[in-house]
Amino acid sequence: MPSTAEDLPSEIWFYIFTFIEGHDIVQSFSSLNSFFNSLLHSQYLQLHIRIKKNESNKRLPLLTWSHIDLRNIYSLSVGQRKANCLIQFLRWNASYLICLRSLSIYLRKSKFDNYIQIITSALQQMPSLRNIRIKYTAQFNPDIDHFEPLMTYIFSTKSTIQKCSFDFRMFHYNMIVSKWSISPTLKYLNFYNTSWNNLFSILSLTPYLYSFQALIKQSDTILNKDIVLTHLKKVNLYLVRPHLIQLEMLKDVAPNLESLQVQGNFSSKHPAYFNENLWYKVLNNLKYFYVNLSTYSESNSEKQVLRDYILDLNGKGWFTWEEHIPNLYAFIKFTSVTI
Structure with missing residues (x-):
């Protein structure tokens, strides 16, 4: 048994x-002795820097x-309050980060265009980068594509990135992807605060995608439907009042899909949600699925519509309801264990 740390x-x-x-x-182990100094200067050390x-x-x-x-930095991140510091760090040191695998960035409105240019330039100097997370929560100007240089590089044949996580408020307008290329490397995608149309625009450029998760706030009409993603196996969605046909389209896009999770809320005004056969069509041939959607009615007319469905679906294991005056709640739940 070892008697000392060394x-x-x-x-x-x-x-x-x-x-x-x-x-x-560094603060804990540097200057302790020659053993730890050799570790801190070893080419095998992987550092996670904030x-x-x-x-x-x-x-x-x-x-x-x-x-x-x-060259030992494996991942790089920064707190939101010091978001601009990481941008400047990349500006001066990107060419030395030859082993960087993961990068997490916050963006602010101030000097936004300049920082996008710095980040885009930095990405081209980091050949080992595989994972990038970008968060920007300010409102977009729908007439200006501020992200164009960055996204054009990420979706290009030069990019080495395999996993992207985008947290943008991009559900009020359509993304412009005409200058982007089909990504030969992107396999994992996390996309928040987007629309169905933007999501499908991105999916059209990711033929090797294996998994994605998305928070979709707008149930717009999908314009780009001519996509087939044979590698896509796992999908995790949080939806705000989607149309069931959008889930059917997604299933058609991914013929080899194995796992589907759907959470969020739905509208009681859409009868498709209460059609058991349509749900079976969406969930057919999946190895794992989990659906957890809810809705509530406030007005008397909405309550009556929901009560009619409650009467028809009484006894169905995937449909439950509760009444907490003044609201009436309904829940749709499917799991691969019970169906």
């Missing part, structure tokens, strides 16, 4: 370090960064 194999320490933020590793305010300039703080080789 007796543990280096591989175990490298594994332990993957669970600790890079600054904490950028701080005083680390955004070209000249990094000497004390901490003298023990950090930029």
